[in-house]
Amino acid sequence: MKVLVLGSGAMGCLYGAAFHRAGHEVILCDVNQAHVDAINANGLELDRNGVEHLPIRAALPQDVTEPVDLVLVFTKTFHTQGALEGITAAISTHTHLLSLQNGLGNDRRLAGFVSDDRVMVGASMLPSDLVGPGRVRSHGEGYSRLYPAFGGDPAFAAEVAEAMAAGGLPAQLDPEIHAAIWGKAIFNATMNPLCALTLRTPGFLGANAESRALIGEAVAEGVAAARASGVTIDAQPILDLTEVSMKDHADHEASMLQDVKAGRRTEVDAIVGAIVEAAEAHGLAAPVLKTLWRLVKLEEAKLD
Structure with a gap:
């Protein structure tokens, strides 16, 4: 090949x-x-x-x-x-x-x-x-x-x-690849913005109750958006992945964190924005994810 x-x-x-x-x-x-x-x-x-x-x-x-x-x-x-x-x-x-x-x-x-x-x-x-x-x-x-x-x-x-x-x-x-893609998107929509906005790696998120609470709320919003879009998915496997990230990949720099540190445009629209838009298209609110999306967009606005 x-x-x-x-x-x-x-x-x-x-x-x-x-x-x-x-x-x-x-x-x-x-x-x-x-x-x-x-x-x-x-x-x-x-x-x-x-x-x-x-x-x-x-x-x-x-x-x-x-x-x-x-x-x-x-x-x-x-x-x-x-x-x-x-x-x-x-x-x-x-x-x-x-x-x-x-x-x-x-x-x-x-x-x-x-x-x-x-x-x-x-x-x-x-x-x-x-x-x-x-x-x-x-x-x-x-x-x-x-x-x-x-x-x-x-x-x-x-x-x-x-x-x-x-x-x-x-x-x-x-x-069921589209369910897998949604699961990864929800994981990334949760972990990437939090790393980018705190300028910290997953180990930091795991050590703080505030970030853990946001992770749970963001995952729940993402799963609701997926289900409303016709994709059957459960929250627990995604939450399990966040735990793996915070423990086994504690020092890994998420791509969005790397982009913010380097002064580059992020993929927040395709990751977080797409989930928020899917939720709203079905009449659902996603306040945590929408706030994370807007905050990362403010980081991008600094590039202008």
């Missing part, structure tokens, strides 16, 4: 490394020139179960000229359209797209670039941090789930899941 990772930051590199380890041809595509140059010069440095230096090709979008079998999309949600338009040479009549991005609505963002039967979506619960150009660290356990976004034959999705597992990242097919 020839695999292009579109958006090769921390998570993209982690998954690209898995496909490489499984024996597939991988291109790590990113707009960060220094990151691309470092990977091409020294290999990808991955610190997971020990430090590896993996000889994987990296490229800027304009340097991708050949079609691939799979495009693994890891860009920020608001960059999806432009990023895919920038690699049209990689997309042919046999190319499949897989989004493991945060938030809701990624299936619709991929639709139109390939036929619906070649769109896959998934959810990743693995931690990963970019520690410098060409250097990624991933400490902690997790898993991935994926499935064709609009139903249909899961045969190619099964090949993708097998490749991930062979490369060291547990993965499985999940016919």
